[in-house]
Amino acid sequence: MVVKILSAATIGLDVFKIEVEIDITNSLPQISIIGLGDAAISEAKERLKLAIKNSGYTFPQTKVVINLAPADLKKEGAAYDLAMAVGILEKEGIIKENFTSLDSSCTWQNTNTAFLGELSLDGSIKPVYGVLPIVFGLKNLGIKKVIIPFDNLKEASFADDIEVLGAKNLNEVVMHLNDNEPLNTIRQKISDFIKCDKEYSADFKYVKGQKFAKRALEIAAAGAHNVLMSGSPGSGKTLLAKAFPSILPPLTKDEAIEITKIYSIAGLLDHNNPLISERPIRAPHHSASSVGIIGGGSNPKPGEITLAHRGVLFLDEMPEFPRAVLEVLRQPVEDNEVTISRAQTSIKYPANFILLGAMNPCPCGYLGDKKIECKCSDFQINRYRAKLSGPLLDRIDIHIDVVRLDEDELLEQNAIAESSVEIRKRVAKARQIQNERYKNEGIFTNSELTPKLIRKYCKITPEIKDMLKNAAKAFNLSARGFDRILKISRTIADLDNAKEISALHISQALQFRGYSGY
Numbered sequence: 001m002v003v004k005i006l007s008a009a010t011i012g013l014d015v016f017k018i019e020v021e022i023d024i025t026n027s028l029p030q031i032s033i034i035g036l037g038d039a040a041i042s043e044a045k046e047r048l049k050l051a052i053k054n055s056g057y058t059f060p061q062t063k064v065v066i067n068l069a070p071a072d073l074k075k076e077g078a079a080y081d082l083a084m085a086v087g088i089l090e091k092e093g094i095i096k097e098n099f100t101s102l103d104s105s106c107t108w109q110n111t112n113t114a115f116l117g118e119l120s121l122d123g124s125i126k127p128v129y130g131v132l133p134i135v136f137g138l139k140n141l142g143i144k145k146v147i148i149p150f151d152n153l154k155e156a157s158f159a160d161d162i163e164v165l166g167a168k169n170l171n172e173v174v175m176h177l178n179d180n181e182p183l184n185t186i187r188q189k190i191s192d193f194i195k196c197d198k199e200y201s202a203d204f205k206y207v208k209g210q211k212f213a214k215r216a217l218e219i220a221a222a223g224a225h226n227v228l229m230s231g232s233p234g235s236g237k238t239l240l241a242k243a244f245p246s247i248l249p250p251l252t253k254d255e256a257i258e259i260t261k262i263y264s265i266a267g268l269l270d271h272n273n274p275l276i277s278e279r280p281i282r283a284p285h286h287s288a289s290s291v292g293i294i295g296g297g298s299n300p301k302p303g304e305i306t307l308a309h310r311g312v313l314f315l316d317e318m319p320e321f322p323r324a325v326l327e328v329l330r331q332p333v334e335d336n337e338v339t340i341s342r343a344q345t346s347i348k349y350p351a352n353f354i355l356l357g358a359m360n361p362c363p364c365g366y367l368g369d370k371k372i373e374c375k376c377s378d379f380q381i382n383r384y385r386a387k388l389s390g391p392l393l394d395r396i397d398i399h400i401d402v403v404r405l406d407e408d409e410l411l412e413q414n415a416i417a418e419s420s421v422e423i424r425k426r427v428a429k430a431r432q433i434q435n436e437r438y439k440n441e442g443i444f445t446n447s448e449l450t451p452k453l454i455r456k457y458c459k460i461t462p463e464i465k466d467m468l469k470n471a472a473k474a475f476n477l478s479a480r481g482f483d484r485i486l487k488i489s490r491t492i493a494d495l496d497n498a499k500e501i502s503a504l505h506i507s508q509a510l511q512f513r514g515y516s517g518y
Contacts, residue, residue, distance in 0.1 A: 003091045006114040006143065007083040008134045009075050012300070012347035013261060015137020017114075019069045020080060022087035027063035033084075035068030038076045047078070047119050048085055055123035055170045057094050064088060074344065076299050079128040082117035082147070085170055086177070095177050112144040115173075116152075123170040127151035127271060133261040135159045147173060150184055155264060155274040157186040158257060190253045193277040200246035205419040207243055208412065209405050210236055216400045216512050218423050221247045222430035223491030224445035225484075226333060226355040226395065228318070231402030232372070233365045237358040240402065241314050244356060246420035248279050248312070249428040252435075255310045258350070262309055266302045280311035282353075286320040290328045300340040300347045305332050308353040318357040319387040326392055329355065333395045336448060352448070355396065359388075369404060397447065397484045398512045430494040446490045451483060458486040464506055471510050485509050 007018045031045040052059045066084055068075050089095045116134065117125040131152040138146055139162040146164055148156055153166030165183035167173045175181040204214055213229065217240060220227045229237045251259070259276040263269045269276075284293065284304045295303030305313060315321060332338045336352040361367040362381045367374040376384075393399075434445050441453060449457065460468070472482060488509035489501045498505070 003087045005083045005087040005090070006111070007080050007116060008114055008138055009073060010130045010133060010137075010265060011073075011345060012349060013133055013265060015134050015141070016070075016073060017138070017141050017143075018073075018075065018080070018083075020083040020087050021067040021069060022084070022091050023065050024060050024091055025063045025065065029061050029063065031064045031066065033066045033068070035066075035071045036074050037068055037080075038074070040078045041068070041075055041080060044078060044081050044084060044119075047081055047121065048088065050121040051081070051119040051123045051170060052085060052088065054121060055174075057089060057174075058092070060088065060092060074299065077128060078118035078126075079116050079130075081119040082125060082167075082170075082173065083115040085119060086115055086173060089174060095174055111142075114138050114143050114146045116146065117149045117167070119170065125149045125167055125169055125173075129267040130265045131156050132158070132257075132264040132269075132274075135162060135164060136257075136261070138162065147176075147183065151271050153184055153186050154188070154271060155260075155269060157188040158190055158260075158275065188274075190256055190275065193275040194251055194253070194256060198278070200243070200420060202239065202242035203246055203420045204243050204423060205417045207236060207239055207417060208410065210240065210402060213240055213400055213402050214418075214423075216398050217244050218247060218427060219488060219491050219495065219512065220244075220354060220356075220398055221249070221423075221427045222495055223434070223487065224352075224354050224447040225397035225488060225491065226357075226447075227398045227400070228357040228359070228393070228396045229400055229402050230359050230361050232369045232404045233360065235402045235404040237402050238316060241316070241356055241358055243420060244314075245279065245281050245312060247423045247427050249424065249431045251277065251279060251310065259310055262302055262306055262350070266307065268307070280308055281314065282308040282311070283314040283316065286315075286317055286322075288321070288325065290322075290325045293325055294328050294332065294338050294351075295340055295349060298342070300342060300345075300349075302349050303338070305329070305338060305351040305353060306349040309350050311353055312356050313353045314356045314358075316358050318359045319384055321387075323387050323389070326387070327389065330392055330395060333392075357396070361401075368401075370406075371404070394478055394480050397488055400512060426495055429497075430491065433494045433497075446487045446494070449483075449487055449490070454483055454486055458490050458501060460486070460501060460506075461503075464501065464503055467503055467506055471506075475510070475513070481513065485513055488512060 003022045005020045007020055009016045009018050033041060049059050116128060118128055120126055127149045131148055132155050135146055135156045136159055139159060144163060147167055150166035150168045156164045165185055167183050172183060176183050231237050256275055256277060259280060263276055282304045293304050295301055295306055332351040333355055337348055338351045339346060339348045362374055362376045363384045364374055364376050366372040489505040492505040492508050493501050
């Protein structure tokens with residue numbers, strides 16, 4: 001008679017139900033684990049023996065065969081330890097829970113409870129990665145209850161309509177199944193973790209001057225547009241980038257859960273702070289590889305662009321990144337997702353982020369500077385600029401020059417700049433307008449508009465058509481560039497609380513699209 005215990009596996013963010021099948025045969029004592037498991041699963045043999053023994057139970061003195069079904073799905077990690085141990089104890093009669101009735105194949109199985117957790121040699125249950133997406137996935141698969149490590153309980157406490165119980169050791173699980181002893185449980189509200197009034201160390205009120213750049217970043221935050229800033233060293237590019245998160249709108253509940261799932265899969269979630277409550281800001285060094293940026297590995301894990309989902313990917317000194325690394329951004333920036341293909345699998349991760357780039361206009365950094373003369377040759381300048389390809393630049397919505405401040409602006413102490421709090425209110429209002437407008441379209445911001453939706457929501461008058469025609473000739477706009485002008489115009493109109501795009505909005509968008517360095 002075979003015992004079946006339920007567990008789960010993740011491939012990307014997709015969750016699959018795993019049946020842990022246990023049977024015992026009359027043969028020499030050994031454990032055989034089959035079902036396309038990795039080294040961590042193979043090593044579970046010794047963990048199971050000692051965890052069961054040190055918990056006060058007897059391990060079978062015959063051959064134990066464990067099958068992880070479906071057999072053609074690759075399994076990784078130690079999260080199946082608890083399910084395998086429960087199955088062995090059930091097979092031995094130590095666990096006497098009344099499982100569902102014997103089916104036609106002479107199998108005892110429970111279709112309502114799943115088990116996750118890594119066993120320590122003393123029988124304690126250690127936390128595992130990916131619990132939050134697994135719990136949500138199991139709920140969608142019809143599972144009613146899941147028993148997980150106690151340290152993962154806070155992380156899984158945001159799931160509704162499924163009973164989530166936390167156990168510290170194997171004995172607690174056995175007593176719960178046999179005697180209905182209560183296990184730990186927690187319920188938390190997402191809204192309690194999301195702060196709308198957070199204070200930031202970098203605030204726009206501390207940035208002197210740069211009104212044009214601030215306005216560009218406000219538009220970028222309101223519509224989730226990509227930005228490239230160019231300017232001399234010390235002009236304020238990095239300070240503007242550091243202050244940019246302070247004007248981003250707070251996360252919605254759905255966005256917070258979506259980002260937390262990603263960080264749970266990547267193993268970057270703090271068990272004491274189980275919810276990602278702020279928009280992620282990722283700033284990889286220019287020595288990062290293309291795999292580090294887009295993700296990868298034998299079982300592909302999220303890269304920087306996925307970890308920046310619904311947040312910001314800041315690339316400082318952008319031309320210093322290898323060109324091959326920058327080119328991998330082209331498809332994710334366009335499609336807001338990345339597909340990582342391997343010989344055995346293909347995984348799709350979300351990658352809807354704001355690309356914020358900063359660069360100098362030339363290798364020495366002083367091309368066009370009013371104070372310091374550029375010392376670069378034409379060859380050096382062209383080679384430096386060639387690191388950013390035309391197709392990549394065409395995918396960046398807003399291009400701005402950050403001009404170095406003069407002495408009077410630097411020494412001005414009484415100038416009162418607008419604070420990030422005031423700007424964030426306008427950005428949040430514009431985002432709210434977009435959320436309401438696109439509630440039936442499956443998108444959240446203007447940057448996500450498809451060509452079909454641009455026709456629907458970015459209607460223009462004959463006067464504007466003539467303006468765009470002249471702009472297309474002057475700026476040599478591509479079809480993509482043309483669409484991005486309309487998207488930026490739509491965002492500017494939302495910030496002005498205007499229902500229709502006007503010629504003024506188009507002219508402003510053209511100013512932010514025009515980049516003198518290229």
